[in-house]
Amino acid sequence: MQIREYLQNKVLIADGAFGTYYAQKYDTNELPEKANIYYPERVMQIHTEYLNSGAKMLRTNTFACNKANFSNKEELILVIRRGCEIAIEAAKSISDGDAYVFGDIGPIPRVVSDKEIDLYTDYTFIADVMIKCGITHFMFETFADVDEIIPVADYIKQTDENAFICIQMCSNQHGYTTAGIHVRKAVEKLSFCKSVDAAGLNCGIGPSSMKKILNELSFSKDKFISALPNASFPVGSRGMVFNGNPGYFAEQVKEIIEMGADIVGGCCGTDPRYIREISERKISKASRMFKQTLNESSSKERIKDSSxxxxxxxxxxxxxxxxxxxxxxxxxxxxxxxxxxxxxxxxxxxxxxxxxxxxxxxxxxxxxxxxxxxxxxxxxxxxxxxxxxxxxxxxxxxxxxxxxxxxxxxxxxxxxxxxxxxxxxxxxxxxxxxxxxxxxxxxxxxxxxxxxxxxxxxxxxxxxxxxxxxxxxxxxxxxxxxxxxxxxxxxxxxxxxxxxxxxxxxxxxxxxxxxxxxxxxxxxxxxxxxxxxxxxxxxxxxxxxxxxxxxxxxxxxxxxxxxxxxxxxxxxxxxxxxxxxxxxxxxxxxxxxxxxxxxxxx
The missing domain is CATH 3.20.20.220 (TIM Barrel)
Structure with missing residues (x-):
């Protein structure tokens, strides 16, 4: 079923975190993306676990695939290609044929080795590799600003007008990204971008905080809404440790679905248990309760100009x-x-x-x-x-x-x-x-x-x-x-x-x-x-x-x-x-x- 048709009638359950789950299973400090070429069976196993837990959407194991982490261009291409191939193969293995594969793209640092990066060139390079592998759905996640990504979304749509593009912001519990931008502003920009099909939040915060922030945002009617929270806030001083409760997580996500979210899943700290808890609950497409009026702040009257x-x-x-x-x-x-x-x-x-x-x-x-x-x-x-x-x-x-x-x-x-x-x-x-x-x-x-x-x-x-x-x-x-x-x-x-x-x-x-x-x-x-x-x-x-x-x-x-x-x-x-x-x-x-x-x- 074409993904837009699916989302009109059903809630799409995504997978959970790949990176933190991989580190938990294999106790390694190496980039999990390298497993695409060195341990492909591990990557296939994690994708399969998520599918067996009820996920209908897989993200390729490519979040950190960029020139900041892979200086060798040929190695980078190989890691991206194998990540796409493994996810596509895993998705084909389920019987009902409703698993969708999203090419996963994370933020690229602006400066690498004291050199400023041409972000547009690097993002479109990643997208081109994915497109050649047959990827038609794209997930840009954990972003602090959208200005650098919207032109890339336009590029992908020019290359494939049927491509499905989701862009997700990462915020703190107050709704601000690491760039100091409130996600309200970012979502408004995404709402007016014709190349973007879905917008939402991932990472940074747990499900309750994400629910609160989502309730403060204004989404246009023609955009699908995504929500992939962390299991909880990280604790401890050594690495990223999450003490989330899968049952509580699923309850909060269910409430987010009832608010009108279309795509739900998990980010850091989540594993197949969290996705299973979501899929086992009775969830159905809900009427959207999110605010519909955009640019609400523009109606606020300025009383003074103190310039x-x-x-x-x-x-x-x-x-x-x-x-x-x-x-x-x-x-x-x-x-x-x-x-x-x-x-x-x-x-x-x-x-x-x-x-x-x-x-x-x-x-x-x-x-x-x-x-x-x-x-x-x-x-x-x-x-x-x-x-x-x-x-x-x-x-x-x-x-x-x-x-x-x-x-x-x-x-x-x-x-x-x-x-x-x-x-x-x-x-x-x-x-x-x-x-x-x-x-x-x-x-x-x-x-x-x-x-x-x-x-x-x-x-x-x-x-x-x-x-x-x-x-x-x-x-x-x-x-x-x-x-x-x-x-x-x-x-x-x-x-x-x-x-x-x-x-x-x-x-x-x-x-x-x-x-x-x-x-x-x-x-x-x-x-x-x-x-x-x-x-x-x-x-x-x-x-x-x-x-x-x-x-x-x-x-x-x-x-x-x-x-x-x-x-x-x-x-x-x-x-x-x-x-x-x-x-x-x-x-x-x-x-x-x-x-x-x-x-x-x-």
Whole structure:
């Protein structure tokens, strides 16, 4: 029977976990996928056990088959091919002919051996091998984001329009994936994807938690719904140990079926006992009780817009002729120690200039400074200047980042600059480990979701860095588009000094306007103050291009004021040459000499 016809009338019972069950049976630390070529009889035995327990669907033993785990391409092809062949052979062995084989594809790491992976190419490569083996059903499972998989689903459907594709997300007990995305958002995207036939959840949580999260999701009527929970939460400190109860598991899964699930089975910790418990219960197709209305969050009315450019409308200095109507932000570096007198003196000195925002870096260059958000909170409450803390991905995982953002929001922070972050200096890496749970785009997606779920009445406005001087500008423009899609509404750049950099910045702005008419561009400015300062920035600050002609404008025998005037003149020139296309300026002033703004913007 064609699978869509089957699902219209019956609930499809899938198998349980392969990997954890294999490890339990054979007490090995090797990838179970390697058994496809070294111990095929073991693979056949496990598939057969699941079928004999009542499973009508088998997943191929290929979850971890990718280039991250198999560097030899020929070995990878062989393992995938044998995994498909064994599952197909096992499915044919049952008498009623209703066993369906799904090519099982798990997530591929974005970076392998310090190299970024072309995920689309790798996923379609796996799919092609499976298609050549006769696979027509595909299960993408345990994913944290769907953006990388939807194009692959489209590719498979273009190759075989009758292919059946199921995509499953993995979440924690609160509904968030390891990428910080709530599965509600992912399911909505999958609901609008014509290439996807079924969507749901697997792994991460036990059946009761999965039932609760599923009840919070909105599914479109034309998608089948899948649910493959873990046996329980893992326990113990050595490996993945699950103490689930098969009877309890089946009771909870039965309730999920009664809510309207179409495909059910088990993930980590489950074995044939769990599937037998499900199949022995009287289950029948139920009327769908899941929510049908998509994009519910979009109906939530935003009451405020606390972006610093909205606040700037009230700024009495906004019409100052020297500013030419541009927004002005100034970076103040938090202190290395506990004495905040200098930064607070500088922040208070900025009040008279009527600037629109103060940005505070998050331990740049991997060297500890006072927390950017806590300093932003103090600066805002003491000066009433909108504070824009940098938040980087280097030092915190998604749990800590969400916690930090919640705390910042409670304390009145409504603006942020989201960056990936500088790596930890090489000499410190033996003692200090970077986190980098994800890059800046991933963190923006977290904040985008939090704005929809938590902060919709008064959302946090966030921006991003724009590296206009990358050797390959096309890569940066592509990144810029992804950041805008992830909710970035403004971009700040490194200091600009040369005509070449201005031209590249203009090209970025042109592309930005094609993507979004609302995104704002802040041109980075730095008034260099001495020959030594200019030489240091030119030679020791990556990503900043200081031309020799500007360095040679300084001399060692200049007075302090003479050096400052050279830097002021240089900045004014850049402002004049960019006034027609940038939205504002982002000042990084050496040694916190904020008084220089008197000569620059008045």
């Amino acid at each position: 610093f450019w909205k606040v700037a409308k009230k700024n009495t200095h906004i019409g100052n002729e020297k500013r030419r109507g541009k927004l002005i932000t100034v970076e103040l570096a938090p202190p290395f120690g506990a004495d905040d007198q200098k930064i607070m003196d500088s922040a208070n000195a900025l009040i008279k200039f009527g600037i629109d925002g103060v940005t505070l870096p998050d331990s740049p260059s991997g060297r500890t400074r006072a927390d950017s958000i806590l300093m932003a909170n103090k600066v805002y409450y003491e000066t009433k200047i909108p504070a824009i803390p940098h938040i980087c991905c280097r030092d915190r995982n998604v749990i800590s980042l969400r916690s930090t953002i919640l705390g910042a929001y409670i304390n009145g922070i409504r603006n942020a600059l989201i960056i990936t972050g500088d790596p930890v200096p090489t000499l410190m890496r033996q003692d200090i480990k970077s986190v980098f749970n994800f890059d800046s785009v991933g963190l923006m997606k977290v904040l985008q979701q939090m704005n929809e779920d938590e902060f919709y009445k008064d959302p946090i406005v966030y921006g991003a860095a724009l590296s206009y001087n990358r050797p390959n500008l096309e890569i940066e423009l592509s990144r810029m588009e992804k950041k805008i899609d992830a909710g970035a509404s403004f971009f700040m750049t490194q200091p600009v000094f040369s005509k070449e950099d201005i031209d590249r910045l203009y090209a970025c702005k042109q592309q930005m306007e094609k993507i979004s008419k609302d995104a704002k561009l802040f041109c980075g400015l730095m008034p260099l103050v001495s020959y030594k300062n200019a030489r240091f920035i030119q030679n020791e600050m990556s990503g900043i291009n200081v031309p020799d002609s500007l360095v040679n404008s300084f001399s060692d025998d200049m007075t302090r004021r003479e050096g400052e005037l050279v830097g002021i003149s240089s900045v004014k020139k850049v402002m004049d040459e960019t006034k027609d296309f940038v939205d504002g300026y982002y000042f990084s002033i050496p040694f916190n000499r904020v008084y220089l703004l008197e000569d620059i913007i008045g």
